[in-house]
Amino acid sequence: MTIPAEVSVYPQVFVPRDYDVFAGLDVDHHSIAATFTDHQRLMQSLRLPYSAGQLLNYVRKHFPGQRLAFVYEAGPTGFGLYDELEAAGHACLVVAPPMVPRAPGQRVKTNRLDSRKLSTALRGGELKSIHVPTPKYRELRQLVQLRDTHVQQLTATKCRIKALLLYEGISFPSDEGKEKQWSARVVNELLELPCSESVRFKLDQLVGTLHFNFNSAAAAQKQISSLLPKGSGTAPVHSLAQEPAWDRRDHRYASGGATGRSIADHQCAADCRVSRPGLERTFDRRQTESR
Numbered sequence: 001m002t003i004p005a006e007v008s009v010y011p012q013v014f015v016p017r018d019y020d021v022f023a024g025l026d027v028d029h030h031s032i033a034a035t036f037t038d039h040q041r042l043m044q045s046l047r048l049p050y051s052a053g054q055l056l057n058y059v060r061k062h063f064p065g066q067r068l069a070f071v072y073e074a075g076p077t078g079f080g081l082y083d084e085l086e087a088a089g090h091a092c093l094v095v096a097p098p099m100v101p102r103a104p105g106q107r108v109k110t111n112r113l114d115s116r117k118l119s120t121a122l123r124g125g126e127l128k129s130i131h132v133p134t135p136k137y138r139e140l141r142q143l144v145q146l147r148d149t150h151v152q153q154l155t156a157t158k159c160r161i162k163a164l165l166l167y168e169g170i171s172f173p174s175d176e177g178k179e180k181q182w183s184a185r186v187v188n189e190l191l192e193l194p195c196s197e198s199v200r201f202k203l204d205q206l207v208g209t210l211h212f213n214f215n216s217a218a219a220a221q222k223q224i225s226s227l228l229p230k231g232s233g234t235a236p237v238h239s240l241a242q243e244p245a246w247d248r249r250d251h252r253y254a255s256g257g258a259t260g261r262s263i264a265d266h267q268c269a270a271d272c273r274v275s276r277p278g279l280e281r282t283f284d285r286r287q288t289e290s291r
Helices: 052-062 080-087 111-123 135-168 184-190 197-227 235-240 251-259 263-268 276-290
Strands: 021-027 031-037 042-049 068-073 091-095
Touching: 021 052, 021 111, 031 052, 031 111, 042 052, 042 111, 052 080, 068 080, 068 111, 080 091, 135 197, 184 197
Parallel strands: 021 068, 068 091
Antiparallel strands: 021 031, 031 042
């Protein structure tokens, strides 16, 4: 069997002399192009189906008793391969594609050549891993992105409703000449506005979309709140964990997806303002303390 290496969730300095075999992986959604090298030579290149299990079975069979290090480029396949390799006790680096050294004038690009380039660069100690978020943090990120999507659609639908009323010369519900803030009562008033049949149909559809995005954002927020550590005691958590309101200004929620900051980033900002890995370490510590 292969000898497991000590692996940390957070990136550490990679020392090539601590390993015997270096595996460069070029990953797509169908297959893995793998190249294995040792400290002297290219050992072998092959293509496997996209399956961490088959890859692990291959290295157990062909490299028994040797320490392996894996590397692949960050991409749309995510970190599932990293999780399974790390769980099996192997060191695995996930690198940013622009940070992979490229020879000047090298124009030919294939999966096999890319995997060989990664393997050679890993052996030379030329690669540095990005920070890989923990699975719990990635789950939270998915939910925050979903909520941000619904909040953005909610805001866009409000604008479409106002644009439709302006175009048709219909006044938005107002009080003493001043437009009312969005609320459930205002939405009900929109359903009773006098207008033509076609405008009524479009307005009803937009109001239905408004309800859908509002309820979807609320459901996503409820799921987010269930994942947040309890008893954290930081103000940003309580403000961001509230249910969405019709008249709330949603810019702080919508900006999270564009800037890359999530609810967990805001939650941990009071404790760690240095870098995202620091924020995630604080989030993971709170997850542990809340158990």
